[in-house]
Amino acid sequence: MALNLDYSFLTADVIKSNIVPGFEYALQLTLVSAVGGIALGTLVALMRLSSSVALRRFATVYVDALRSIPLLMVILWFFLLIPSGFYAAIAGDFGVNHRPEFSAVITFTIFEAAYYSEIMRAGIQSVSRGQVQAGYAVGMTYSQCMRLVVLPQAFRNMLPVLLTQTIVLFQDTSLVYAIGAYDLLKGFQTAGSIYNRTNEMVLLAAVVYFILSFGLSMLVRRLQKKIQIIR
Amino acid sequence: MSDWLRRSAELMCKSTTDETVYSTCFAGKGDLTYLQWLFQAWGWTLLVALVALAIALVIGTVIGVMRTLPNKGVAFFGEAWTELFRNIPIVVQLLIWYNVIPELFTPLKAVPPIVLAFVGLGLFTSARIAQQVKSGINTIPQGQRYAGLAMGLTLAQTYRYVLLPVALRVVLPTLTSESMNIIKNSSVAAAIGVTEMYYFATQAGEETSMHATMYLGVTILYFISAFTINRLAAGVEKRTRLPGAIGGAK
Numbered sequence: 132m133a134l135n136l137d138y139s140f141l142t143a144d145v146i147k148s149n150i151v152p153g154f155e156y157a158l159q160l161t162l163v164s165a166v167g168g169i170a171l172g173t174l175v176a177l178m179r180l181s182s183s184v185a186l187r188r189f190a191t192v193y194v195d196a197l198r199s200i201p202l203l204m205v206i207l208w209f210f211l212l213i214p215s216g217f218y219a220a221i222a223g224d225f226g227v228n229h230r231p232e233f234s235a236v237i238t239f240t241i242f243e244a245a246y247y248s249e250i251m252r253a254g255i256q257s258v259s260r261g262q263v264q265a266g267y268a269v270g271m272t273y274s275q276c277m278r279l280v281v282l283p284q285a286f287r288n289m290l291p292v293l294l295t296q297t298i299v300l301f302q303d304t305s306l307v308y309a310i311g312a313y314d315l316l317k318g319f320q321t322a323g324s325i326y327n328r329t330n331e332m333v334l335l336a337a338v339v340y341f342i343l344s345f346g347l348s349m350l351v352r353r354l355q356k357k358i359q360i361i362r
Numbered sequence: 363m364s365d366w367l368r369r370s371a372e373l374m375c376k377s378t379t380d381e382t383v384y385s386t387c388f389a390g391k392g393d394l395t396y397l398q399w400l401f402q403a404w405g406w407t408l409l410v411a412l413v414a415l416a417i418a419l420v421i422g423t424v425i426g427v428m429r430t431l432p433n434k435g436v437a438f439f440g441e442a443w444t445e446l447f448r449n450i451p452i453v454v455q456l457l458i459w460y461n462v463i464p465e466l467f468t469p470l471k472a473v474p475p476i477v478l479a480f481v482g483l484g485l486f487t488s489a490r491i492a493q494q495v496k497s498g499i500n501t502i503p504q505g506q507r508y509a510g511l512a513m514g515l516t517l518a519q520t521y522r523y524v525l526l527p528v529a530l531r532v533v534l535p536t537l538t539s540e541s542m543n544i545i546k547n548s549s550v551a552a553a554i555g556v557t558e559m560y561y562f563a564t565q566a567g568e569e570t571s572m573h574a575t576m577y578l579g580v581t582i583l584y585f586i587s588a589f590t591i592n593r594l595a596a597g598v599e600k601r602t603r604l605p606g607a608i609g610g611a612k
Contacts, residue, residue, distance in 0.1 A: 201547070340454060
């Protein structure tokens, strides 16, 4: 009936050698693919709103395709399809030895871009048409108008939503078990299996993910209130 | 490429136990082709998703309503529920249902993993649905709630006849994307041993060393599932749309 939890094995050494590397990787994966995903996503959003039919179609297929496949399958596909020469080319032996970890970064960047692009599209569409017309009226080109007038406003309006999506992204990093990358969850599981304390480690993983995600979403909520006042 | 396609097609019609290739792609009693195995896995995927969706809709609506009630304790319970199930990754939640909960309630040890997947995925999604239901109720002007209460309706009647008929129809479009999400999220159930499509993709890929073939089959079926749910939900949405709302019936 009782769980008889025993955390006595969890010394600073165990944490440092098993969990910290996983935590660091989960953070790197989140940050790199959030930044890359938002940049790529903005590009896709611009394509989707462009006047070129070909670009629009490409962007629609990109977004719809990635959004109807489970992330786990996308992770498997990228791991299968990216040749190992690619990892050697970007990071030498280190890349070849950390193939799952690098593969996940590329996968998440491209996958999350589909989700970020929908957010950025809503953001761009929330900027009033008068702003664009004013930009053109003072002689700006399309790219100047986007860079200097529309995107900064779109980005600021959507900042809370972009950050919320990034918290989801952080939770999704736990799915890299599909290709065996060493993330936060894997760190806990490794420690749990070495010391035969699976239950303790799964529960602790839940607590850590909860504190991080809940804490960050509280911060996002405060930011949202602040932005509302500025507007 | 065409050679790969030919080999893939042949593989899907091959027995999973011996080297027999069935011309119809369907083996008789006692044997199974890879295509049949894939369809079985598809069945498990749909079963997990649909049962979990039913659980999520019921519990999510209840929790969403609780979060809008005047009673502080009840509202807090609803908020806590939502935050708990929203801020822990789905795979971690499923591992807890699989490893930890049966230790607490030993009768659950006899329960097959798929039932734990129903519950785990259902409760995970209930938090998201509760979020939608809450904001749906909050979009209704406060005056309607007061009008209902002023007419002498009880709080329960106000929800039943005034608030929920509007709120639930407002949130329907977002439920479409939740139904698609639950199909995708069901792929995590393989982590606790449910033999659904992700399990098939890795397992059959491993057995045959034709990973791309198996992934492709699974990906196509995920596409079809997502697309079908999308169409079904769009139909429901059209029939229940609020007259007068943007894009609503005139």
